[in-house]
Amino acid sequence: MPAKATQRHTSSAVEDYLERILELINTKGYARVVDIAQRLEISQASVTNMVQRLDAGGLLKYEKYRGLVLTSSGEALARNITRRHQLLSDFLKLLGLDDETIYHDVEGMEHHISPSTLRAIEALTQHLQRQPVLLTKVRKEARED
Amino acid sequence: MPAKATQRHTSSAVEDYLERILELINTKGYARVVDIAQRLEISQASVTNMVQRLDAGGLLKYEKYRGLVLTSSGEALARNITRRHQLLSDFLKLLGLDDETIYHDVEGMEHHISPSTLRAIEALTQHLQRQPVLLTKVRKEARED
DNA sequence: CAACAAAGTTAGTCACGTCTAACTTTTTCT
DNA sequence: AGAAAAAGTTAGACGTGACTAACTTTGTTG
Numbered sequence: 001m002p003a004k005a006t007q008r009h010t011s012s013a014v015e016d017y018l019e020r021i022l023e024l025i026n027t028k029g030y031a032r033v034v035d036i037a038q039r040l041e042i043s044q045a046s047v048t049n050m051v052q053r054l055d056a057g058g059l060l061k062y063e064k065y066r067g068l069v070l071t072s073s074g075e076a077l078a079r080n081i082t083r084r085h086q087l088l089s090d091f092l093k094l095l096g097l098d099d100e101t102i103y104h105d106v107e108g109m110e111h112h113i114s115p116s117t118l119r120a121i122e123a124l125t126q127h128l129q130r131q132p133v134l135l136t137k138v139r140k141e142a143r144e145d
Numbered sequence: 146m147p148a149k150a151t152q153r154h155t156s157s158a159v160e161d162y163l164e165r166i167l168e169l170i171n172t173k174g175y176a177r178v179v180d181i182a183q184r185l186e187i188s189q190a191s192v193t194n195m196v197q198r199l200d201a202g203g204l205l206k207y208e209k210y211r212g213l214v215l216t217s218s219g220e221a222l223a224r225n226i227t228r229r230h231q232l233l234s235d236f237l238k239l240l241g242l243d244d245e246t247i248y249h250d251v252e253g254m255e256h257h258i259s260p261s262t263l264r265a266i267e268a269l270t271q272h273l274q275r276q277p278v279l280l281t282k283v284r285k286e287a288r289e290d
Numbered sequence: 291c292a293a294c295a296a297a298g299t300t301a302g303t304c305a306c307g308t309c310t311a312a313c314t315t316t317t318t319c320t
Numbered sequence: 321a322g323a324a325a326a327a328g329t330t331a332g333a334c335g336t337g338a339c340t341a342a343c344t345t346t347g348t349t350g
Binding site for chain 3: 321322323324325326327328329330331332333334335336337338339340341342343344345346347348349350
């Protein structure tokens with residue numbers, strides 16, 4: 001029996017956790033509570049708490065004191081979230097915004113972008129990259145306004 | 146003494162309330178608790194509760210059983226929020242997204258867009274309106290992907 | 291003008307996601 | 321191996337913003 005394609009209603013907080021966990025796994029090979037807490041700038045206690053809820057929700061497997069692993073559905077979700085984050089960052093970067101603003105705005109809005117909007121922004125980004133003149137104007141105007 | 150330019154840390158919920166309140170005032174001339182509740186799809190009790198907090202925060206003047214009025218800072222804030230909402234909607238509309246998606250996404254992300262990002266999107270929207278060929282391609286690709 | 295309806299309010303509860311303080315388990319270091 | 325440090329957990333609390341149920345005030349209408 002293949003993994004069921006569970007339609008989830010994940011909160012922004014849950015998405016943030018998954019995003020960081022996947023990032024840690026990709027860079028360090030594993031995700032410890034301390035590290036997750038440090039990246040999200042919240043307490044370890046809060047992380048333990050959420051990790052237990054993510055386990056209950058089937059997004060990861062958690063063993064007390066021993067660590068955690070994403071389930072296949074958790075990982076799939078985390079990858080989508082990460083991709084969405086990347087596409088949005090690329091788009092804002094193209095518009096000439098500074099890294100801090102990009103990080104802040106993407107962090108806030110990424111949880112609210114539907115697949116079709118994301119597709120449109122992706123396509124737009126592609127085309128804009130071939131429009132250096134237009135981009136120059138946009139960046140200039142955005143700076144001056 | 147002129148009104149102080151108070152730098153606020155308004156939550157998404159507060160922004161949603163202000164947006165609806167201004168909309169009601171603009172269309173009906175006043176904002177009643179029932180109407181706010183109906184537009185936001187929440188209970189009247191919740192609205193009463195929030196209205197009292199907005200009063201305490203100086204964003205509106207509220208008199209029990211009698212109604213409410215935005216203060217000048219509340220109105221200024223509400224106008225900014227409304228403008229931001231409008232600009233984001235226009236941008237997504239330009240990309241060919243359907244009204245329901247636009248409403249949903251803007252409702253979610255509007256609270257997280259910084260002024261500089263908004264300026265960039267505004268400038269971009271202006272220029273894209275002169276690029277029908279590019280827009281046609283983007284819309285098509287977003288549909289197909 | 292009395293009664294009924296509509297609008298508004300209060301009180302109490304809840305879920306979410308955070309926190310600190312205290313405690314337990316695991317790891318590291320000598 | 322034993323002590324100290326680091327990591328992890330639990331318990332209890334809090335703010336935000338929603339809810340329902342019960343109540344009060346205001347408005348309407350015969």
